Amino acid sequence: MSAVEHGHHNDVSPGHPELTTLEGRNKFVGFWLFLGGETVLFGTLFSTFIALRNHVAGGPSGKDLFSLNLTFLSTIILLTSSLTSVFAILGLKELNVRKMRFWFWITVILGLCFLGLEIKEFTEYLDKGLGYKTSAFSSSFYTLVGTHGGHVLFGVLWISTLMVASYKKGITAITAPKYYIAALYWHFIDVVWVFIFTVVYLLGIVGS
16 A cells, blocks of 8 residues: 555654645645634624614514424534544544544534534425524524624635545645635534524524
């Protein structure tokens, strides 16, 4: 079996393979700038939702619709996926490509489970009369939660593409930063979900 298939490459070493090259370090700077823009985006969506969450226009409110059991299950799944991505990065730092792939694939599966629950949730709300244009509350709710769901889908596709490529490329000075940054992105969308769970669902169920 080749060195690449083992995940070992003579231009990287255990510890911080993602920082081996200047290009890799520059990618980190660019990624943090990207996350800054993403934080502004979600901050705007959160502010809009908070301002409009009581404008139900006679339609159902969050208190009428939200199920804490379903949302709590979604939260557990997404937080667990954050943990599995940590295990994947441990595999990266050990230059163990098989370990990294295994835990990243588990992360992808958990991400798909989360998306399946979100589709189920949205379908139930539509059946109960909460369309996108029903009220200012519904528009801001679907925009905020749907944007997060779109980010989860993007993360699933991103990590899946990297894992498929990893069977050929293994862990190198070029690929290591890509794996690491994808995991950071996944942590970011998990953190955003914790805020959504608190601001949208918990406050929505408690009522105002």
